[in-house]
Amino acid sequence: MEKGNSTHPVGAEAFNKDKKRVAWHDKALWFVREKRDKAAHQIPEWEQLRELAAQIKAHTLSQLDLYLEQFEKNALKNGIHIHWAKDAEEHNTIIADILENHQAKKVVKSKSMLTEECGLNPFLEQRNIEVIDTDLGERIVQLADEKPSHIVLPAIHKKKEEVGALFHQHLHTQKGASDPAYLTQEARKHLRTKFLNADAAITGVNFAVANTGGFVVCTNEGNVDMGANLAKVHIACMGIEKLVPSQEHLGVFLRLLARSATGQPITTYSSHFHRPKKGREIHIILVDNGRTNQLAKPDFKSSLNCIRCGACMNTCPVYRRSGGHSYNYSIPGPIGAILSPGKDLKKYSSLPFASTLCGSCTDVCPVKIDIHTQLYKWRQIIGKEGHLPKGKKTVMQLTGKVMGQSKTFSMMSAIGKKILGGPKVLAYNALNPWTEDRDLPSPNFTFKDWYKKNKNNE
Amino acid sequence: MSSKSSIIDAIRNIEKEEVHLPRIPYFEGLSYDSTAFFLDMLQRLGVEVIQGNSIEDIPYYLQEREFDSKKIFTQFSELPYRKTLKHGQLESIQLSILNGKVAVAENGAIWVTDERLSNRALTVIGEHLLIAISKRNLVWNMHEAYANISIHEHGYGMFISGPSKTADIEQSLVKGAHGSKSLIVFIYE
Structure with missing residues (x-):
C-alpha cells in the first residue's frame, strides 16, 4: 500500500533537493502550529483538558474488551450493522462484500486514515468499483496519484499552480488558473455530481460512544454529511481504539481536537450518527490490524490515545523539513514513527530516527502521548533486533568503544582536533555524512584540556 | 474462531493496570457575558447574525433577499416553506432553515437534529x-452542551459552527467547499 522511497533519509533527501519548497513547506506548517498555540492559550483549563483526555483514553483502553462489547450491543440495538476485522485484508473484504450485496459500483469516501492504512482504494478499484475521495485535499492527491502527506492537510505539499494544472487536466478548469476560491468551486461542482449519484458512502470515525452505540465524525467541508446522507449505504470504518465510554467525554475531546489540529475552536461539522434513516443502512467495521499488539506493549500502548489531530507533525522540525511522503507510512510524522514500528519493525526501522528527540511533539499532543520517549525506546529495540543501518551500527559500536575507554577517548579527541584544524578534505568527505550539510568549528583545545585548566575555577 | 472473539480474547489476555475514569469538573466560561462572546465568535467564524423576536419573523427578514420561497426548506411547521423534498429536488434548495436546539458560546457551534428533517442531507446540501436559536438555549462550552442534549435521542444530530469551508489549497480559506456557502444565525428571544 505504500510506495516510493524505502527509508526516511532517502525520502528526506529527495524532498530536500528543492530548498525553496522545503522553506515554503516548513513555513506553512509552522503557521498552523502557531494557530494551534493561540487557540490553546485561550482556554485556561487547557492543560487540565489534556490530562483528562489522557486519563479517559487510558481508562477506556484498560477495559477495551468490555467497552467494545457494550458498543456493539448498543449499536445493534440502534439498527447498525457491526463487523469485526482482525486485519487490513479482512477490513477490505468486508467492505467489498457489503458493496457487492448492494450492487454498489460508485462509492464516495470521506477522509479516513484507516482506509489509507488498509489500502482500501486500490483493493476496490481492482474490483471495478469507482472510489472517489471527497475531502478536497484527498481528491487532489488522488488525482495526482499520490498519497496524503499529512493526516489533516493531505495536500499541504502541493502548490496551487500544481493543483490548477491537475484540475485543468482532470476537471477541465481554465488553463493556468490557480486561484484557490475558483478551484474549490470547480471541485464542489464536480464532487456534487459524485455525491448525488453514489451508491454507497465510506467514512472514518473520530469517536465512538460505548454507552449510546453511535459515532461522531468531524469535518470542515461537510463531505461526510453529503456522502453518508445521500447514499443508501453508509460504511464507517474505525480502529478499535476510537471508543469513549459516554457522551460527556465527547465534550473534552471536541474542545481539544480542532484547536490542536488547525487552531479552530471546533470543526464546522461534528456529526453524530446513531440510527440509519428508514430504508437506509449503516455499517461499522471495527478494525484491529495491529492495535491489540500495540496495546500489549506497556511502553507503547499510549500511542493508541491518538486522536489524529496532526499537531505533532506541524511542530516537528524534521517533518516540516522532510515532508510527509518521506515517512512512507500512512501516518507520517512523530506519531507515525511510533505507530509504524509496531506494524513492521524492519520495514519502518528508519522512522524512529527521523527525530531530534526535542520533545515538541509531546508538548503539543492533546492526549499526552510521550511521543519522544517512545521514539527513543523504539530506537533501543531496533538496535537490539539488529535493524540499524550498517553505517549507523558501525559508528555506534565504534563510539561505544571509544567513549568506554579513557585512553582511546583522549587519543581520538586529539586526532579529531587535528583533523578539524587541518585541511577541509579530512573532515568533509564522502565517508563522513555528518558534514554533508553542516559546518564544524575547528577547536583550539580538547574538552580534556579545557577541563584540566578550568576544574579549579568552579 | 470469529474475528470478534479473537480480538476480544487478545485484549482480555493482556495484563492491564486498572485506570479510573476521571470525573469531568465544572469549567467556567471565558467571560461574564456569554451572549456577547457568542456574537463575537460568530462574527469571527464568518457567520451573519439576525436578531428577531420569534420564529414567525423569519419570512420578514428574508423577503428582501433573492430566495425563491419554493426553494426554501424548513424544519419549522409554522413557516411557509417546504417541509418535505424528494431526492431529486434536494440539489435545487437555496436555503435550509434548521431548528437550533443548543448553542455554544465558546466555539459558535449549534446543535441540530434530524427531527422533521425530510432528508438528512438538508443540513449541508442547501446553497x-x-x-434559528433561542437566546435561552445558549450555554458556555461543550461540556454544558452535552449535559443539555441526549445524542442518541435522534438518529442523526450535529454541531454546526459556520459555513462549509476548506483550506486544502495552500492554506487559503475558502467558504462553500461541499456544504452551505453561508450561514445565517437567527437569534430570537
Missing part, C-alpha cells in the same frame, strides 16, 4: 443555511 445557504439559516439556523
